[in-house]
Amino acid sequence: MEGSGDHHHQTVNNGNIGGSRWNPTKEQINMLEGLYRQGLRTPTAEQIQQITARLRAFGHIEGKNVFYWFQNHKARQRQKQKQDSFAYFNRFLHHPTPPLIFPSYHNAIPKVPLPAAGASTKRSKLIPESNTSIDKNHQRYNKPMHHLRNKNDNDQFISSSSHHQETLELFPIHPTGILQSRTGNESENNMISTSANNTPTSSSEDNNYGSTDHDHDHGHPFFDFFCGN
Amino acid sequence: MEGSGDHHHQTVNNGNIGGSRWNPTKEQINMLEGLYRQGLRTPTAEQIQQITARLRAFGHIEGKNVFYWFQNHKARQRQKQKQDSFAYFNRFLHHPTPPLIFPSYHNAIPKVPLPAAGASTKRSKLIPESNTSIDKNHQRYNKPMHHLRNKNDNDQFISSSSHHQETLELFPIHPTGILQSRTGNESENNMISTSANNTPTSSSEDNNYGSTDHDHDHGHPFFDFFCGN
DNA sequence: TGTTTATGAATGAAGG
DNA sequence: CCTTCATTCATAAACA
Numbered sequence: 001m002e003g004s005g006d007h008h009h010q011t012v013n014n015g016n017i018g019g020s021r022w023n024p025t026k027e028q029i030n031m032l033e034g035l036y037r038q039g040l041r042t043p044t045a046e047q048i049q050q051i052t053a054r055l056r057a058f059g060h061i062e063g064k065n066v067f068y069w070f071q072n073h074k075a076r077q078r079q080k081q082k083q084d085s086f087a088y089f090n091r092f093l094h095h096p097t098p099p100l101i102f103p104s105y106h107n108a109i110p111k112v113p114l115p116a117a118g119a120s121t122k123r124s125k126l127i128p129e130s131n132t133s134i135d136k137n138h139q140r141y142n143k144p145m146h147h148l149r150n151k152n153d154n155d156q157f158i159s160s161s162s163h164h165q166e167t168l169e170l171f172p173i174h175p176t177g178i179l180q181s182r183t184g185n186e187s188e189n190n191m192i193s194t195s196a197n198n199t200p201t202s203s204s205e206d207n208n209y210g211s212t213d214h215d216h217d218h219g220h221p222f223f224d225f226f227c228g229n
Numbered sequence: 230m231e232g233s234g235d236h237h238h239q240t241v242n243n244g245n246i247g248g249s250r251w252n253p254t255k256e257q258i259n260m261l262e263g264l265y266r267q268g269l270r271t272p273t274a275e276q277i278q279q280i281t282a283r284l285r286a287f288g289h290i291e292g293k294n295v296f297y298w299f300q301n302h303k304a305r306q307r308q309k310q311k312q313d314s315f316a317y318f319n320r321f322l323h324h325p326t327p328p329l330i331f332p333s334y335h336n337a338i339p340k341v342p343l344p345a346a347g348a349s350t351k352r353s354k355l356i357p358e359s360n361t362s363i364d365k366n367h368q369r370y371n372k373p374m375h376h377l378r379n380k381n382d383n384d385q386f387i388s389s390s391s392h393h394q395e396t397l398e399l400f401p402i403h404p405t406g407i408l409q410s411r412t413g414n415e416s417e418n419n420m421i422s423t424s425a426n427n428t429p430t431s432s433s434e435d436n437n438y439g440s441t442d443h444d445h446d447h448g449h450p451f452f453d454f455f456c457g458n
Numbered sequence: 459t460g461t462t463t464a465t466g467a468a469t470g471a472a473g474g
Numbered sequence: 475c476c477t478t479c480a481t482t483c484a485t486a487a488a489c490a
Binding site: 294298302 | 470
């Protein structure tokens with residue numbers, strides 16, 4: 001029925017055409033919201049598959065649309081709610097007259113998150129974590145520090161400069177022709193090159209080098225800019 | 230007009246000031262991508278140092294930026310690949326006319342070998358549990374791919390091949406009281422909790438489930454067909 | 459029809 | 475490495 005009229009200028013793109021961004025139909029949005037209200041926050045892959053499949057009956061839709069929708073919706077509900085709670089809180093501050101006490105037996109609490117509820121947002125951590133650790137075995141960069149940066153040259157945290165090495169071998173001006181496999185040996189020159197005949201040939205299996213290289217089509221020097229371009 | 234102030238209008242923050250998050254310049258991205266295509270996936274500490282040093286010539290940048298960039302880029306490229314393979318795989322599943330009959334489809338998805346890439350997919354992890362009932366349903370949507378202004382018809386996502394029956398529980402019509410899947414078990418879920426009396430069925434922010442009738446386009450509970458039961 | 463708002467999409471940054 | 479959150483960008487939609 002709803003499809004016969006379509007008078008609600010649902011705009012175009014429902015038919016998947018256009019190429020612009022996905023524009024959900026009312027039905028799709030209703031369903032997504034319904035799911036969200038049911039508690040669905042971050043659907044799994046399977047869930048997304050199912051949702052997408054069902055929603056497809058109402059118009060073009062892809063898995064990523066569902067994924068993004070939930071991401072955005074959750075994030076925005078949260079931020080909106082944050083503001084609300086703030087306003088709510090402010091109201092209390094400005095209004096020393098609470099409307100009424102919540103009945104204890106009736107649980108319809110408006111759930112006020114209260115921005116500063118102690119252990120709130122864990123993301124706002126200020127942990128005194130001085131990361132900057134290196135893999136003991138491979139001298140690998142481990143989680144960088146998130147804050148407390150020098151704003152200058154704080155990159156030295158990486159290596160203890162125990163062994164000096166060519167500082168700029170990473171971007172050789174001349175095509176050395178060898179694609180390094182860092183990690184192979186700290187002593188080795190852990191730098192990539194702009195070579196064309198660089199086949200990982202993975203000497204070391206652990207070396208995460210050409211494992212899934214499905215997107216590298218070496219054939220031309222990419223680093224001309226490094227060299228001068 | 231570019232004489233001395235060769236600052237492209239790359240939005241802001243390229244000058245390092247501001248304190249916001251790193252906003253890579255085009256040059257920086259080009260170089261990073263170039264390195265990536267050359268096979269660099271997880272640069273070592275020294276490599277990061279060098280890369281950072283080089284890229285700093287184009288704008289403010291820190292080691293952690295490079296570190297994160299590689300991590301994100303790698304992960305997202307992989308996701309993209311997964312999406313593609315899934316779309317490819319799904320094509321057969323959805324079409325009543327597959328080029329050939331499927332050998333087995335009960336469980337354990339046959340890792341489709343990527344239509345366009347030779348992805349060896351040795352990373353495993355991405356799926357088949359097949360046995361052991363540990364299945365905690367951990368397979369999540371791995372982020373959709375981001376096609377650069379390119380409209381593609383691929384959707385779907387990682388599979389996980391879990392033939393688990395959770396399929397039906399995804400959309401419970403009636404408030405069973407249990408959250409269909411893992412959703413708010415991450416601890417942080419949603420801060421609120423003034424009373425700690427949170428009902429699992431209803432998330433947190435939106436507690437108006439079912440009755441607010443803001444979604445009445447169809448004359449039937451939108452989830453009954455979702456249930457597909 | 460130009461401006462504002464809502465929201466899909468992308469990605470840097472972390473946490474675990 | 476994988477998952478998730480926060481920000482931001484881009485643009486269709488809503489509005490006056």
